[in-house]
Amino acid sequence: MFSVVNLSLGRITQSFIELKRENRRGFIPFITAGDPDLVTTRRLIVELARAGATLIELGVPFSDPMADGPVIQRASERALRNGFGVAEVLQTVAEARKETEVPIILFSYFNPLLQFGIEKLARQSRSAGIDGVLVTDLAPEEATEFAKALRTQDLDMIFLVAPTSTDERLKMVAERASGFIYAVSRAGVTGAREEMSGAAEKLVGRVRMFSQLPIAVGFGISRPEHVADVWRYADAAVVGSAIVGEIEKLQHSSDLVAMIGQFAQRLLAGGSHVQAREAT
């Protein structure tokens, strides 16, 4: 059951080490837990891992997702209709863990986690098999207690940086982050875009001046070409709204899980394909 996992390094760190060793880049899908329901979420985690996900971001639905665009807002609304809490999200991860070792991070606004209890969250995340947490609205300077609680349970704290982040902020994040750093590709909220701007590449360059951690780029990535482009300069590409948008389209389909798996594979494979082509 423990296979080749080095227990002294977290699953996240291990995954990025493997990628580096094989000269590959990472693909990180984001899904909202409970969209359309938790049973589907469990199956999606397993399917996305099978399709080649390096790591899975699992969003905790929130009534006021101020950093999200309409696609992920609607996903939260759908999920919240099921009436579950953080406990059930963790349970879903524990179930998925029976079938996969893929690294999983919780992606959440602070309030649901605060109400659940920070110490409790860290303990139960560890036992459920969560590897890290990213809190959208918790600035690093306010995350001291939280980061400490996570560290006690060997969980990685993932931070966001943006093109508008000052050098001081990048330095602050570099000092506190573990696992990987999430670089937001542009000013704004989540949502698929037609083009990727040059701001992401500049940001990654700036982050590298302060940190050796792997860097994943997200927001707006919706096509294989985008993935390939991000792979030129970053360690991984995060795809959120594009996948969540597909889930929305397929929400009543009995083939949802298989089709999302195929969608993910196309992004991954297309990315590799374009990358390989550009390398020749």
Place this chain on the structure above:
Amino acid sequence: MAPLEELTAAYEAVRADENFQKELNRLSRDYAGRPTPLFFAQRLTEHAGGARIYLKREDLLHTGAHKINNTLGQVLLARRMGKPRIIAETGAGQHGVAAATVCALFGLECVVYMGSEDMRRQSLNVFRMQLLGAEVREVDAGSRTLKDAINEALRDWVTNVADTYYLLGSALGPHPYPLMVRDFQSVIGRETREQILLKEKHLPECLIACVGGGSNSIGMFHPFLGDESVRMIGVEAGGAGSELGQHAARFNSNGGGRLGVLQGTMSYVLQDEHGQIAATHSISAGLDYPSIGPEHAFLHDTRRVEYTSVSDQEALDAFQTLSKLEGIIPALESAHAVAHALKVAREMKSDEVLVINLSGRGDKDVDTVRESLKT
């Protein structure tokens, strides 16, 4: 974080700037109509049968409420920062109107976000904003009220930060907003302090104000915080009942209020057991918000200010009482303060003084009141 840091630095700079303060004072005086009167309400005093009741007449300000104290200050700041585009959120529409008003004054582009639910019940204010040249954008997500309008304004801001200033309407949200709004609204309390000392020769025993986001109340209370003899009471919306969703009393722990984080602030928030933010209700849209300014949370916890609530019905009764006894039609929000003030005044001595912050006038509410009186 970057836009907040930029804003904080810009605000620190103007706080110390005499010219900025001079310009703000000039506009407050010549455009908005400050200072507002402090009026001794003889008939209301007799009706309550206790303390001498004074009304601080923020209802007489241009646009009919205290909101303009804040929009004048923030728009001047936005101009300092060179931002040509102003965005704002609004619940009842008063802040939206005050924002649109000052943008028209300076020829700035103005976009106001408003929940579909609120647009429906305050359609007069929607039209008013449009007449003033603002674009009103409907927010159809979540509960379609104020908190959702704030979410959408925040989304716009982070996307358009280079040319856009977010004009937040109350003493909440991320730093430096609670501080800035309190500073701009403190003119209310400063004037009141001077005026009451002239009229009564001593400080008031009690100050009462309604509390939605908390701007009119913190504006009245703040200059008196160091005066230990002055009792302060904030009145929240008790709505139609005490179950979560029926009111907007954030300090009512039985009704679902406890510490939480919403929209960049940690304060008391109405929420369910999972930390999902609750719907709220009040007959007055301006008090209808699930969180409260963080300074109020602090003043509550340190017991400097007492917080209580008054029901929709009590507010409606006070609305009519003030109209008939003093010839002043108050905003339904302010009527909450009047309702509680009558109870408190009754228990006080006749040489003691109670000041009510009359945060706005009630023309905007006559249709709502008429409907309520029918049922």
